[in-house]
Amino acid sequence: MATRGRKTLRVLALIMFGYFMVTVYFYTRVMDKGREIRGSDDYSSILDYDEEKLDTKRTKVDRKLKGHSDNVFIEYNEQLYQNSKNREQPNTATKTRVDRFQGNPHEFKELEESSFDKKIRESAKRLEEKLRQKSDERNKTSFLVESGHVTRTHTTKYSIRQNMAESEETKTNDNSKKNVVDKFIRNPNITISTANYNFLEIFPGVYLYSSFFDSREEANFIRFILIGRTRDHARLSCSLQTNETGEVFESEMQFYQTCESHMKENSVYLCSCEIPDKYGRIQRVNLTSSENPNTFVSIDIVPDVKEPPFRYKLSTCVPPLFGDINILRLTEFIEFSLMLGSEHIYFYYNTKRDDIYQLLQYYSDLGVVTFFPWKLTMESHEIWYHGQSAAIWDCQYRNIHVSELVSFNDIDEFIVPKRTNTWNNMLPELNSVARRSLSENEVVAAFSFHSVFFDSNFRNNDPVINDEYGQLLTVNVTLRTSSVSKVRTKMIVYPERVFELGIHHLSKPMDDRFKSVLIPEDIALIHHYRDCDWNYGMNCDRIMKDNSMHRFKRDLLKRVRTSLFKFNRIEAGSSQADKGSRVP
Structure with a gap:
């Protein structure tokens, strides 16, 4: 009984092994045939392709280039390829490539290739060339000195659908701009302000070192560098008064605590008060505390540089x-x-x-x-x-x-x-x-x-x-x-x-x-x-x-x-x- 069972197991194992070998053989033949039909192309994997749509005379084929190891392969709809193959006569060509790892030339056998394949390949090559140019255009953001102000200039994102002539013209113009940007313009007339309060205690537990007018954002701010209690710091406000109408403007001070406080009793703060444009570049502001609103401290502001930078x-x-x-x-x-x-x-x-x-x-x-x-x-x-x-x-x-x-x-x-x-x-x-x-x-x-x-x-x-x-x-x-x-x-x-x-x-x-x-x-x-x-x-x-x-x-x-x-x-x-x- 035991001998008959072992024979049965051997027969089942041989059958399963034979089935496995037939499956591998069939799968290999089918995949090889598929590769012969589609052909083979290598593209540089250093390019990072986004999803793009390719326009042809017959239809729009959804296509994306996906990186894999050192090659980038083209994926497209198989049914559209078969329809195109049936409508057009195939052209034969011999394709030769050099193995990038061993450097030995390998000649491929003749493959049937329709004009649809050629269009796909030519489009991919054009895409590769354009994206190489796009990579050259990246990171050309810079600062231009114009009329005494710093103007931010950013290179326009290169469109993949632009033709080659437009791309070359854009590249030339950007290079000429870059030569202007890299030139450093010195202004020796800028003076260095040394004004500071050297940790003057303006309110109980609040020590002011310096204050600056900051016009870098769309709104103007006064920045105060001070030291205060890490917890339960004082609530302060900025107040301004116009000379013409006597109108009083108040702005609550926003406290920004340093990342370097390390749980100490006191911390450094960068405090900000927003100032309306109509007050211009103010040079003095009054500070009040919520603990004693009837008492104010007048603070001089270090003005920002109005002249062309830099010294x-x-x-x-x-x-x-x-x-x-x-x-x-x-x-x-x-x-x-x-x-x-x-x-x-x-x-x-x-x-x-x-x-x-x-x-x-x-x-x-x-x-x-x-x-x-x-x-x-x-x-x-x-x-x-x-x-x-x-x-x-x-x-x-x-x-x-x-x-x-x-x-x-x-x-x-x-x-x-x-x-x-x-x-x-x-x-x-x-x-x-x-x-x-x-x-x-x-x-x-x-x-x-x-x-x-x-x-x-x-x-x-x-x-x-x-x-x-x-x-x-x-x-x-x-x-x-x-x-x-x-x-x-x-x-x-x-x-x-x-x-x-x-x-x-x-x-x-x-x-x-x-x-x-x-x-x-x-x-x-x-x-x-x-x-x-x-x-x-x-x-x-x-x-x-x-x-x-x-x-x-x-x-x-x-x-x-x-x-x-x-x-x-x-x-x-x-x-x-x-x-x-x-x-x-």
Whole structure:
């Protein structure tokens, strides 16, 4: 009985196997025949095809090109093809292609191909050519300087149904416009406002640093940078009165809290009051509090730039200086920032040391530094990182239409180009990355850079630099982490396209199409000279040698020495003058 059962199972297995083989054979023959009938074409998979409709003399055939591996195949209605085949005489042709992987030519056998097939292929080729041109036209959004105003100009989306002549004409015109756009126009008449309230307590628990008139949107706004309680902050209002009619206008202040509050007791706020156009570019506004509506505070407003921008191509904003500042390191930072291409550097001064103040004043007299007082009276545990967000916002809003681009970094950080020596020479590479990264309607608002730690505690068998170049931190410390930090990024931004800027990221642009672009590390890196931090996935055990700063060492040492020599002479002269004035 058991033997008969096993024989039955073997017979059933053989029958199933035979059925499977017949099915595979039949299916293979049918599919091969289908491929012979339809023919074969390769199209580049780098093209991203949308659904389009192809007009023929007989009918409209719905067609879309769908990417698959390295080929793009044409799908169309089989019944329409068969009808077309029956109506027209087939033409024979021998088709040859080169295998893209092995590079060997393969000759295909003669295939029957109707004129319908040829039209499909020719249309697909025309579509491919047009879309290649479309990809060249992408990301040409730019800013034109016209009549003293910034006018946004966007390349019209290329229509796939335009003929080739129209596309070439459009491409030529856009290229000619691009040559005009790329030209930077400098306006030296723009002045830098230094007005600030230095955290004046205007209401209980409300500390105002600065206020700006902002006309970037359709409506005008007054922006206030202040510090207040993180919870249950005060409710404030702006009030204006016309001189002609005495009409009083009130606007409730909208509070926007920084993303960098980190649950501290106090937070930095960017507050806004909307102002009607009929009041024009106001220079003063009254603030009132809901807790005491009968009391008002009159605030002066920093006006926005009415003249054609910009005074500077590139500037640098530095967070508040605090702690033990080394005067040699500060000089090295200023001189190297100027070497990289920064035309003006902004500092926020929060130290009682006279030598640091005098050094900043020395560079201020040269016209390359502006520094602001930063007397934040609250304790460090009451607000995040010395209120750094307020300094970032103040510097950003102060540079709208003053500097086209602004870098934000500490004095122990440098945005170092890897293929060029200056930021200006690096900009074409940054814009090229932006064009590849962004869609047609998107515009770059910030360039973000990876960072690496250059830790002086890293050790290897290299001898210590004892010559004159050993005075420079950037030359002496050459060991860094081999991995990059994608969290501790710093940025170069277009300030007019930003509403809120975080410490390490673009928090809120002025428009949804304004984006941040991450720059590859082979183009530029943040050199961060500090103790390595293991947080955020950083591996401080994996280090490597990096001598990329040595190409700057000769010029940098000369500049640092010259500046300190001149500064010491001025400081010595002023000290002797002070002593002489005290002689009876």
